[in-house]
Structure formats: C-alpha cells, structure tokens
Amino acid sequence: MSLTTTAVQAAKPGDKVRTLTDGRGLQLRVLPSGVKSWRVDYRVGGKRSNLPLGRWPEISLAEAREMAREARRLVERGVDPLEERKRIEAERAAERAAQVTFREIAAELIEKLTREGKAATTIAKRQWLIDKACAAIGDRPITEITPPEILAVLRLDEIAGRYETATRLRSTIGQVFRFAIATGRATTDPTRDMRGALVTPTVQHRAAILEPKRLGDVLRAMDDYERERSRSAVVVALRLLIATATRPGEVRGVVWGEFDLDSGVWTLPAARTKQRLTTRILLSGAVVEMMRHHREFATARGIGGAGDLVFPAMGRPGRPMSENTLVLALRAMGFAADEVTAHGFRSTFSTMASESGKWTPDAIEMSLGHAIGGGDVRRAYGRHSLEEERRRIAEWWSDRLGTLRCGAEVVTLPTERAKR
Missing domain, CATH: 1.10.150.130 (Tyrosine recombinase, N-terminal domain)
Structure with missing residues (x-):
C-alpha cells in the first residue's frame, strides 16, 4: 500500500530501523532516534543501490515521490542516479570555487x-x-x-x-x-x-667585524658608552648579544623566566626562534655574573619577575627595547653601518670560532642555534653529545672577548720544565 502523509507523520521509532515502503522503490526509514528519511532503491547494470533523498518533514511525501520518479527516469536511460548527483555536486563545487577571490x-x-x-x-x-x-x-x-x-x-x-x-x-x-x-x-x-622574469636582487650580507683588534675596539667603546651615558641596559644587551651569538630579536624579547642562572642556561622557547625549535643557550660564568648583577638592578626597579622583560623599552616596561636602540648605540660609539650591525656579531663569533681550529663544526652550528642535519635521531644525539663542547666554547668565547677587551692577546709561554 502507498504511504499517506498521516501515516508518515504517525510512524513511531523502534529498537531497530523501521522501513515503510511507498512502492516502486521509495522508502521511508525511521531510525531509533526518531529521525525519518527518504530513499529510493534502484538497480542499474545488474547492481542494486539506493539514493538518499533527504529527511522528512523537510522533504514532503509529494516531493519524495517526484524525486523518486526523476531517479527512475535516469535509470531507464542507464544512468546511475547516485553517480549523476555526485557529478552535479562536483560541478557546483567547481563553480563556487571559481568565484572564491x-x-x-x-x-x-x-x-x-x-x-x-x-x-x-x-x-x-x-x-x-x-x-x-x-x-x-x-x-x-x-x-x-x-x-x-x-x-x-x-x-x-x-x-x-x-x-x-x-x-x-x-x-x-x-x-x-x-x-x-x-x-x-x-x-x-x-x-x-x-621564475626568471624578475631582477634577481644582489645578496646583501650584514656588516660584521671579523678582525680581533677591531672587535676589541668595539668592546672598549661599550665601556666608554656606559660610563658616559649611564645606559647600562643597552650595553648589557649588546654584551649578551655578542657573548651568546644570538639574534637581536631573541635578546630584545627575552624575559627573566627564560634564564636558569644557577645552571647557566638560557632556554629560548620555540615560538621565539627562527627555526621554531626550543633552543638551549649555554652561558659562560662571566655572562651569568653579568646577568645576576643586571637582575639585581631590575628587581630594585620592580621589573625582575619571571615574566618581565629583561630589556624593556625606556619608560615602557611592557614593550621590548627596539633594535633601533641597539643600532643607534653602535653608531653613537662611532661604528658605521657598513662596518658593524647588531646581527653581524653572529658572523663574528662563527668566523673566529671556526678559525681557532678548536671546535667541531656541529658544535659551532648548535652554538648559533642552528639545527644540525641528519634527521631527528642525529639531532637528538648531537644535542646531548655536544653540550659539553658547547659549554667549553661559551667559556672560551667569553675569555676571548675579555682578552680583546683588554687590548691584548694572551699567549701562554712554555715553562722551564716544558722547555726541557
């Protein structure tokens, strides 16, 4: 018997799916949840399938019958109604996508x-x-x-x-x-x-000091700048930048909570690094002492908490010191833009560490915050196996800076016993 609107409305759910037929393949399925939906069964090329038509009452009995008749017309022409629906939906999706700006x-x-x-x-x-x-x-x-x-x-x-x-x-x-x-x-x-249609820009390398004597001039100029202008925070930031070979943005944005001065470690969160990798920067004893002294100064001013910026903008504790502040300080010290930049100190460290012949390339790269290649296993191994060497590099670089700052290279002379 054919269904009526009253029968459709009165159909009650049971423990299992109930199927009420209207004839010629049209069915009303009543789910245990109470949802009622239409579908039409059909056979094309000897294969039985069904086409969902929608839910009642959104689709009325009359509408479901018309949709079932259209499906049967397609079947009579040898067209699978389900495949035809997929084709039409794909065309409409393509049309909509074509209009996306x-x-x-x-x-x-x-x-x-x-x-x-x-x-x-x-x-x-x-x-x-x-x-x-x-x-x-x-x-x-x-x-x-x-x-x-x-x-x-x-x-x-x-x-x-x-x-x-x-x-x-x-x-x-x-x-x-x-x-x-x-x-x-x-x-x-x-x-x-x-590709190839645009002018290729000439690579502009950041200016960097690579001569030890000139680096010593920079370090002594920082001392003079600090004495003359009482700008200790700027000088501490520059000294930290040079001693750790980090990027200017990493220094300017550091908060006290990133430092573990007892262990001599500065942990840069992944979100603040160029390569999006959490980075451990090993601090020399001299750097630890400098940062302890600077924290005492910051704490006295009420900005030494774990979440406070180490180098806030002057008069604006919630904003980091600008890179322009570092650059202007270098210019005020008498160093031109084509001679030194804040970022260029990374090249200074990399060049001098490599030229010393004391350290492995991987340890130098990791000291610069670069991830060594070779996959996750090698990187994990390198992080642990090279930490002791990186600690020695940090101390060596700090000692080297101290030597250059004094204006002389320290040469170890052989003892009488060694001569014999």
Whole structure:
C-alpha cells in the first residue's frame, strides 16, 4: 500500500530501523532516534543501490515521490542516479570555487599560519605583502588570475628598485595559490611560470667585524658608552648579544623566566626562534655574573619577575627595547653601518670560532642555534653529545672577548720544565 502523509507523520521509532515502503522503490526509514528519511532503491547494470533523498518533514511525501520518479527516469536511460548527483555536486563545487577571490584565500592562509603559532612579526610581514597584492588582485576570482596580472603587481616594486620586496611578494602570492590548490579552490600556481622574469636582487650580507683588534675596539667603546651615558641596559644587551651569538630579536624579547642562572642556561622557547625549535643557550660564568648583577638592578626597579622583560623599552616596561636602540648605540660609539650591525656579531663569533681550529663544526652550528642535519635521531644525539663542547666554547668565547677587551692577546709561554 502507498504511504499517506498521516501515516508518515504517525510512524513511531523502534529498537531497530523501521522501513515503510511507498512502492516502486521509495522508502521511508525511521531510525531509533526518531529521525525519518527518504530513499529510493534502484538497480542499474545488474547492481542494486539506493539514493538518499533527504529527511522528512523537510522533504514532503509529494516531493519524495517526484524525486523518486526523476531517479527512475535516469535509470531507464542507464544512468546511475547516485553517480549523476555526485557529478552535479562536483560541478557546483567547481563553480563556487571559481568565484572564491584571492583575498578570501589569503585570509584563510593567514588564519592557518596564526593557528600554527608563527611569530607575530612573521605574520605581520606576510600580511603586509598580501595587502600589497590585494590592492590589485584581491577581489579577482583566484582561478582567473593570470601571470601577466601578477607580474604587473611585482613590477611596481621592481621599477622602484625594491628587488628583494618584489621577490618576496612573488613567493607570498605563490604560497596563497598553493594553499588554494591544496584546499581544492585552484589547480595551478601562476607564479611558477614567472621564475626568471624578475631582477634577481644582489645578496646583501650584514656588516660584521671579523678582525680581533677591531672587535676589541668595539668592546672598549661599550665601556666608554656606559660610563658616559649611564645606559647600562643597552650595553648589557649588546654584551649578551655578542657573548651568546644570538639574534637581536631573541635578546630584545627575552624575559627573566627564560634564564636558569644557577645552571647557566638560557632556554629560548620555540615560538621565539627562527627555526621554531626550543633552543638551549649555554652561558659562560662571566655572562651569568653579568646577568645576576643586571637582575639585581631590575628587581630594585620592580621589573625582575619571571615574566618581565629583561630589556624593556625606556619608560615602557611592557614593550621590548627596539633594535633601533641597539643600532643607534653602535653608531653613537662611532661604528658605521657598513662596518658593524647588531646581527653581524653572529658572523663574528662563527668566523673566529671556526678559525681557532678548536671546535667541531656541529658544535659551532648548535652554538648559533642552528639545527644540525641528519634527521631527528642525529639531532637528538648531537644535542646531548655536544653540550659539553658547547659549554667549553661559551667559556672560551667569553675569555676571548675579555682578552680583546683588554687590548691584548694572551699567549701562554712554555715553562722551564716544558722547555726541557
């Protein structure tokens, strides 16, 4: 017997799925949860299948019968109704994807990078580049954007001589397209066809002092700067930067809780490192003593707590000292931009440590916060096996800085016993 609207409405759930038939394959399934749904059974090419039609009461009995009739018409033509539905849904999804704009995909990418815990500065730089692109192609459907359109955007920076910005912008636009491909909203990355179309920027290495005598001049200039201007915090930051061969941003953003001065370890959280790896920086005895003294000074001012910045901006305890503060201090000491930069002290350490011939390359790399290659096992082994050597490097470098600061190299002369 055919179903009636009253019968459909009155159908009660049981312990198992109940199936009420309307004839010619149309069925009403009543789940134990009380949900009622329509489906039509059919057979195509000797294979039996079924097509879900939707739930009651969203789909009425009359609507379900019409949908079942349409399914039977397809079967009569040898078309599988389920496969036909999948084809139509795929076409509609493709049409919707074709209308998604570059701006929408870029916003999703920024959200993804934020969830992944990328540094705020990294997110801000990426957003700045995306905003430059969106000014021209942001509201264009991402599947319709062509290489010439992107090239026109890049040429604006290239013509202005900002070659590095143009290169980074192309890379960022490409990242947006690759994200669109991964999420099924695009099929190609137009930026791949643009390699070689832009002027290649000349690599600008950061200025660094590589001569021991000149490094000694810098260290003594810091002493004079501290005495003349009473800017001890800036000088302590520079001394910590040089002694640990860390990056300026890592020093400027350090909080007291990252230091374990009793163990002589500075633990940089992954979120604050370039490689997103938690990094242990080993401190020499001289550095530990310097930081203890600086903490006494900070505690007296009420900013020596675990969560307090070690080097806050002057008058703004919640903001870190700016990199410009470090740079201006070096300039005030008489060192030009093409001679030394705050970041260049890493090269100073790397060069002098390598030239000493005392240390293994892996230990030097790890002292710079670089992850050694060879997979997770080798990295884990290296972290433990090289720690003692890295501790010796920290003490050696601290002693070397002290020697250069005094204006002389210490040469160990042979004893009478050694001569004999």
